[in-house]
Amino acid sequence: MQAVVKSAPEDGAKGTEIRDCPVPEPGPDDVLIRVAAAAICGTDKHIYHWDPSIRDSVTPPRIYGHEFCGFVEEIGERVHREGLAVGDYVSAEMHIVCGECAQCRSGNGHICVKTKIYGLHEDGAFAEFVKVPASNVIRLGDYVPLRVGAFLDALGNAVHTTQVMDLAGKAVAITGFGPIGAMAAAIAEHSGASIVIVTDVSDHALETARRWASNRSFKNLHAFNVRTANPAEVKQQIQDITDGVGVDVVCEMSGSSAAINFALDIVRMGGFLSLLGLPAGHAVTIDDYTRNVIFKGVTMQGIIGRRMYSTWQRMLALLRSGLDVEWVVQATFDSLQDFHEGMGRFDRHEALKVVLFPEGEKAAQARLHA
Ligand SMILES: [Zn+2]
Ligand SMILES: [Zn+2]
Structure with a gap:
């Protein structure tokens, strides 16, 4: 079968x-799955560029x-999963615990x-077939x-990030409008958030956010460039938007110190x-731990993976x-x-998500509707 292989500890092609x-x-x-579609993720980008952060986790x-996602091809002899049959349309949690x-x-x-993460510690799904427990x-x-x-793993990260409270009627801020921030915004809007605030340092990302909101006829999106605008002014505007209260929940997607402190401010x-x-x-340095963490009585939760299940x-x-x-x-x-080309598009921020179909999208659709 064809597969995309990290073949050597080198950057790029x-x-x-x-x-x-x-x-x-x-x-x-195990279950053997015929892969219908697979998506490129930030982690894949780190592997592709042989980023120091992942070198301990990946052995070429x-x-x-x-x-x-894909279709069940073969089921191991000891497997007892009621209703799971060859041909079923499936995805999988790739964190194996x-x-x-x-x-x-x-x-x-x-x-x-x-x-253990498949696609990192063990072989993954950029292939015609993948086996998973x-x-x-x-x-x-x-x-x-x-x-x-193709990207339920990443969507699950976004759901997990928002899974901290009932978002209906809430003011939700998302710092960082990359793929997972974009999904979090969609989840917040779908879940009935009254206000969605998006901050980013790229006008291109903010334009994407505005276009999304306008396509949904969602009126309560407020998008700010926190690099070019004066942060104090943005904070004041957010205070005004939220009637002087501040936002109920911040989904912090960027990892930047500035964004984390901004989140604590708003x-x-x-x-x-x-x-x-x-x-x-x-x-990460917290600028005002006393006032923004302790006196504010905030709750901070780190998000890893997806709750199972x-x-x-x-x-x-x-x-x-x-x-x-x-x-x-x-x-x-x-x-x-086309993996290298897809990675290039992802790298250059030309696409929030890049999806590859090993057999082609038409063939995968035909299998889904067979
Ligand atoms: Zn991912
Ligand atoms: Zn365990």
Whole structure:
């Protein structure tokens, strides 16, 4: 089968090959899935560029890919998943957890100490076939378009980030309008948030946000460039928009110190910071810990992965009720051979999400409707 392989510890095309690999052999507890669509993610970009942050996690040769959907091809002999059959349309949670540690045993598998990520620690889904443990397979309905099924892992990150409170009637701020910020904005709007505030440092990203809101006829989007505008003025405008209260929840997607401090400035007393963005290094400086954290009584929560499996349940319920995130797919390719081109588009911020169809989109659609 064809697969996209991190073949050597090198940056760019020198370290990544699209090449022939053996079809994985599913173990007795695994399911083999024929990949219909797979999406490029920031993590893949770090692997592609052999970023120091991922070098400890990836040992070449390794097949890329942890965001995908496909069709069940083969089911291991020990698998007991009621209703799971060959041909089913599925995705999978690609964080494989131990099931034995204190976190796993208390329903917190997303922070398992022994998490293994397929597409990073083990071979992933940028291939014609991928094997995953049966327990991690998620059955999908036809309310999940293939283009969206391709990035449920990332959508799950966005759902998890917003899964900290009921967003109906709330003022929600999103700092960083990359792919996951864009999905979080869509979730907030779909969930009935009264105000959605988006900040970014790129006019192009903010323009995308405005276009999205206008296409949805959503009137309560406020988008600010926090690089070119005066931050004090933006904070004042946000105070005015929220009747002097501040925002209920900030979904922090950028990892930048400036954005985290800005988030602490605009969140209301007793508000919530849901933190997904990773800083470039490890340290972040909080400018006013006394006033903005302690005296404000805020709650700060780090977001890793997806809750297993309440995030998946909520995500599928949101999609079933009409959450539209297909628009974040801004480039598609009908062959894995186009991986380098797709990565280039993603790298240059020309597409929020890039989706590759190993067999081509038409063939994948035909399988879905067969
Ligand atoms: Zn991802
Ligand atoms: Zn565990």
